[in-house]
Amino acid sequence: MADLNFSITMFYLKSHLFYTENMTKIGLFYGPTEGNVEKVAKLIASKIGNVDLVKVKEVDADVFDKYDNIILGISTLGKHTWSSDNEGNDWDQFLPKLNGADLKGKKVAIFGLGDHIAYADFFVDAMGELFEVVKETGATVIGGVSNEGYEYNESRAFVNGKFVGLPIDEDFEDDLTEERVDNWLKIILPEMK
Numbered sequence: 001m002a003d004l005n006f007s008i009t010m011f012y013l014k015s016h017l018f019y020t021e022n023m024t025k026i027g028l029f030y031g032p033t034e035g036n037v038e039k040v041a042k043l044i045a046s047k048i049g050n051v052d053l054v055k056v057k058e059v060d061a062d063v064f065d066k067y068d069n070i071i072l073g074i075s076t077l078g079k080h081t082w083s084s085d086n087e088g089n090d091w092d093q094f095l096p097k098l099n100g101a102d103l104k105g106k107k108v109a110i111f112g113l114g115d116h117i118a119y120a121d122f123f124v125d126a127m128g129e130l131f132e133v134v135k136e137t138g139a140t141v142i143g144g145v146s147n148e149g150y151e152y153n154e155s156r157a158f159v160n161g162k163f164v165g166l167p168i169d170e171d172f173e174d175d176l177t178e179e180r181v182d183n184w185l186k187i188i189l190p191e192m193k
Protein backbone atom coordinates (compact mmCIF):
# COMPACT_ATOMS: atom_id res chain seq x y z
CA MET A 1 0.00 0.00 0.00
CA ALA A 2 2.85 2.36 0.91
CA ASP A 3 4.43 1.65 -2.49
CA LEU A 4 1.18 2.40 -4.25
CA ASN A 5 0.78 5.68 -2.35
CA PHE A 6 4.36 6.62 -3.25
CA SER A 7 3.75 5.88 -6.93
CA ILE A 8 0.55 7.89 -6.98
CA THR A 9 2.30 10.81 -5.25
CA MET A 10 5.18 10.73 -7.75
CA PHE A 11 2.75 10.55 -10.66
CA TYR A 12 0.88 13.54 -9.28
CA LEU A 13 4.07 15.51 -8.71
CA LYS A 14 5.49 14.76 -12.12
CA SER A 15 2.29 15.73 -13.86
CA HIS A 16 2.15 19.05 -12.01
CA LEU A 17 5.82 20.01 -11.92
CA PHE A 18 7.90 20.70 -14.97
CA TYR A 19 11.25 19.69 -13.58
CA THR A 20 13.41 17.01 -15.08
CA GLU A 21 16.00 15.16 -13.06
CA ASN A 22 18.95 16.32 -15.16
CA MET A 23 18.00 19.98 -15.23
CA THR A 24 20.57 22.32 -13.65
CA LYS A 25 19.34 24.61 -10.91
CA ILE A 26 17.64 27.79 -12.10
CA GLY A 27 18.02 31.15 -10.38
CA LEU A 28 14.74 33.09 -10.32
CA PHE A 29 15.33 36.75 -9.44
CA TYR A 30 12.39 39.05 -8.89
CA GLY A 31 11.26 42.42 -7.65
CA PRO A 32 9.36 44.17 -6.26
CA THR A 33 8.33 41.96 -3.38
CA GLU A 34 4.99 41.36 -1.69
CA GLY A 35 2.88 42.01 -4.79
CA ASN A 36 1.92 40.28 -7.98
CA VAL A 37 5.50 39.73 -9.15
CA GLU A 38 6.23 37.79 -5.99
CA LYS A 39 2.99 35.83 -6.35
CA VAL A 40 3.84 34.78 -9.92
CA ALA A 41 7.50 34.14 -9.02
CA LYS A 42 6.35 31.71 -6.33
CA LEU A 43 3.92 30.05 -8.73
CA ILE A 44 6.68 29.55 -11.29
CA ALA A 45 9.09 28.26 -8.65
CA SER A 46 6.53 25.79 -7.36
CA LYS A 47 6.10 24.42 -10.86
CA ILE A 48 9.80 24.11 -11.62
CA GLY A 49 10.91 22.64 -8.31
CA ASN A 50 14.67 22.90 -8.78
CA VAL A 51 14.99 26.65 -8.38
CA ASP A 52 16.47 29.29 -6.06
CA LEU A 53 13.93 32.07 -5.51
CA VAL A 54 15.83 35.31 -4.88
CA LYS A 55 14.72 38.88 -4.14
CA VAL A 56 16.74 41.03 -6.50
CA LYS A 57 17.00 43.83 -3.95
CA GLU A 58 19.01 41.59 -1.65
CA VAL A 59 21.84 40.60 -4.02
CA ASP A 60 24.73 41.86 -6.14
CA ALA A 61 25.19 41.09 -9.83
CA ASP A 62 27.88 38.46 -9.13
CA VAL A 63 25.08 36.23 -7.82
CA PHE A 64 24.47 35.35 -11.49
CA ASP A 65 27.88 33.62 -11.57
CA LYS A 66 26.23 30.64 -9.87
CA TYR A 67 23.61 30.07 -12.56
CA ASP A 68 23.64 29.24 -16.26
CA ASN A 69 19.86 29.46 -16.37
CA ILE A 70 18.14 32.53 -15.04
CA ILE A 71 14.54 33.76 -14.83
CA LEU A 72 13.84 37.43 -14.10
CA GLY A 73 10.53 38.86 -12.89
CA ILE A 74 9.56 42.52 -12.96
CA SER A 75 6.47 44.75 -12.98
CA THR A 76 5.78 48.04 -14.74
CA LEU A 77 4.94 50.82 -12.33
CA GLY A 78 5.75 53.91 -14.38
CA LYS A 79 3.63 56.15 -16.55
CA HIS A 80 6.04 56.24 -19.47
CA THR A 81 9.08 54.32 -18.38
CA TRP A 82 9.35 52.42 -15.16
CA SER A 83 12.80 53.81 -14.44
CA SER A 84 11.88 57.48 -14.73
CA ASP A 85 8.98 57.17 -12.33
CA ASN A 86 10.28 54.72 -9.83
CA GLU A 87 13.74 55.68 -8.82
CA GLY A 88 14.70 53.54 -5.93
CA ASN A 89 12.60 50.52 -6.81
CA ASP A 90 14.17 47.08 -6.58
CA TRP A 91 15.24 46.79 -10.22
CA ASP A 92 16.43 50.40 -10.42
CA GLN A 93 18.81 49.64 -7.62
CA PHE A 94 19.97 46.36 -9.09
CA LEU A 95 20.42 47.18 -12.77
CA PRO A 96 23.39 49.56 -12.44
CA LYS A 97 25.24 46.62 -10.92
CA LEU A 98 24.85 44.84 -14.27
CA ASN A 99 26.81 47.54 -16.10
CA GLY A 100 29.69 45.81 -17.86
CA ALA A 101 28.62 42.37 -16.60
CA ASP A 102 29.43 39.46 -18.88
CA LEU A 103 26.60 36.94 -18.97
CA LYS A 104 27.64 35.27 -22.22
CA GLY A 105 26.62 31.65 -22.36
CA LYS A 106 23.78 32.12 -19.89
CA LYS A 107 20.12 31.73 -20.79
CA VAL A 108 17.78 34.35 -19.43
CA ALA A 109 13.96 34.32 -19.56
CA ILE A 110 11.89 37.29 -18.40
CA PHE A 111 8.31 37.60 -17.16
CA GLY A 112 6.62 40.94 -16.63
CA LEU A 113 3.53 42.01 -14.70
CA GLY A 114 1.33 44.71 -16.15
CA ASP A 115 -2.20 45.99 -16.57
CA HIS A 116 -3.56 45.87 -20.11
CA ILE A 117 -6.63 48.05 -19.34
CA ALA A 118 -5.42 51.06 -17.38
CA TYR A 119 -1.99 51.07 -19.04
CA ALA A 120 -2.82 49.83 -22.52
CA ASP A 121 -0.32 52.27 -24.05
CA PHE A 122 2.52 51.13 -21.81
CA PHE A 123 1.69 47.48 -21.37
CA VAL A 124 4.51 45.65 -19.55
CA ASP A 125 7.00 48.29 -20.73
CA ALA A 126 9.44 47.43 -17.96
CA MET A 127 9.94 43.97 -19.41
CA GLY A 128 11.19 45.64 -22.59
CA GLU A 129 13.50 47.91 -20.60
CA LEU A 130 14.92 44.96 -18.71
CA PHE A 131 15.38 43.04 -21.95
CA GLU A 132 17.54 45.85 -23.37
CA VAL A 133 19.82 45.78 -20.33
CA VAL A 134 20.11 42.00 -20.31
CA LYS A 135 20.91 41.92 -24.02
CA GLU A 136 23.91 44.20 -23.38
CA THR A 137 25.42 41.58 -21.08
CA GLY A 138 25.68 39.08 -23.94
CA ALA A 139 23.19 36.66 -22.34
CA THR A 140 20.88 34.71 -24.62
CA VAL A 141 17.34 35.85 -23.96
CA ILE A 142 14.82 33.06 -24.45
CA GLY A 143 11.07 32.72 -23.89
CA GLY A 144 9.64 35.27 -26.31
CA VAL A 145 5.85 35.06 -26.55
CA SER A 146 3.36 35.80 -29.34
CA ASN A 147 0.94 38.66 -28.65
CA GLU A 148 -1.98 36.51 -29.72
CA GLY A 149 -4.59 36.59 -26.97
CA TYR A 150 -3.32 39.86 -25.49
CA GLU A 151 -5.19 43.15 -25.92
CA TYR A 152 -3.25 46.40 -25.56
CA ASN A 153 -2.22 49.40 -27.70
CA GLU A 154 1.52 49.81 -27.27
CA SER A 155 4.28 47.94 -25.50
CA ARG A 156 8.01 48.49 -25.32
CA ALA A 157 8.25 44.79 -24.61
CA PHE A 158 7.00 43.96 -28.10
CA VAL A 159 10.12 43.67 -30.24
CA ASN A 160 10.50 42.19 -33.71
CA GLY A 161 7.03 40.67 -33.79
CA LYS A 162 6.83 39.17 -30.30
CA PHE A 163 6.96 39.95 -26.62
CA VAL A 164 10.50 39.61 -25.30
CA GLY A 165 9.19 37.51 -22.41
CA LEU A 166 5.95 36.47 -20.73
CA PRO A 167 3.41 39.22 -20.00
CA ILE A 168 1.10 38.55 -17.06
CA ASP A 169 -1.88 40.69 -16.03
CA GLU A 170 -2.97 39.78 -12.52
CA ASP A 171 -5.22 42.85 -12.32
CA PHE A 172 -7.63 41.88 -15.08
CA GLU A 173 -6.68 38.44 -16.38
CA ASP A 174 -5.59 36.47 -13.35
CA ASP A 175 -7.69 33.56 -14.56
CA LEU A 176 -5.22 33.21 -17.47
CA THR A 177 -2.04 33.34 -15.41
CA GLU A 178 -1.56 29.67 -14.70
CA GLU A 179 -2.18 28.59 -18.29
CA ARG A 180 0.18 31.30 -19.57
CA VAL A 181 2.86 30.22 -17.11
CA ASP A 182 2.46 26.55 -18.01
CA ASN A 183 2.74 27.24 -21.74
CA TRP A 184 5.79 29.41 -21.17
CA LEU A 185 7.56 26.83 -19.00
CA LYS A 186 7.02 24.25 -21.71
CA ILE A 187 9.01 26.52 -24.03
CA ILE A 188 11.83 27.69 -21.74
CA LEU A 189 12.59 24.67 -19.58
CA PRO A 190 13.73 22.39 -22.41
CA GLU A 191 16.14 25.17 -23.39
CA MET A 192 17.49 25.40 -19.84
CA LYS A 193 18.92 21.92 -19.53
Ligand SMILES: Cc1cc2nc3c(=O)[nH]c(=O)nc-3n(C[C@H](O)[C@H](O)[C@H](O)COP(=O)(O)O)c2cc1C
Pocket residue numbers: 031032033034035036037038075076077078079080113114115116119122123124125169170171
Ligand atom coordinates in the same frame (compact mmCIF):
# COMPACT_ATOMS: atom_id res chain seq x y z
C1 LIG B 1 1.36 53.57 -10.22
C2 LIG B 1 1.22 52.39 -11.14
C3 LIG B 1 1.69 52.50 -12.42
C4 LIG B 1 1.56 51.42 -13.31
N1 LIG B 1 2.04 51.54 -14.59
C5 LIG B 1 1.89 50.50 -15.44
C6 LIG B 1 2.36 50.61 -16.78
O1 LIG B 1 2.92 51.63 -17.21
N2 LIG B 1 2.21 49.53 -17.61
C7 LIG B 1 1.60 48.37 -17.18
O2 LIG B 1 1.47 47.44 -17.98
N3 LIG B 1 1.15 48.25 -15.91
C8 LIG B 1 1.28 49.27 -15.04
N4 LIG B 1 0.82 49.15 -13.75
C9 LIG B 1 0.19 47.87 -13.31
C10 LIG B 1 1.16 46.98 -12.53
O3 LIG B 1 2.27 46.60 -13.31
C11 LIG B 1 0.44 45.73 -12.08
O4 LIG B 1 -0.58 46.09 -11.17
C12 LIG B 1 1.33 44.69 -11.47
O5 LIG B 1 0.59 43.51 -11.24
C13 LIG B 1 1.99 45.14 -10.17
O6 LIG B 1 2.80 44.12 -9.66
P1 LIG B 1 3.63 44.36 -8.30
O7 LIG B 1 2.59 44.67 -7.25
O8 LIG B 1 4.34 43.09 -7.99
O9 LIG B 1 4.55 45.49 -8.54
C14 LIG B 1 0.94 50.21 -12.87
C15 LIG B 1 0.46 50.12 -11.55
C16 LIG B 1 0.59 51.20 -10.71
C17 LIG B 1 0.07 51.06 -9.30
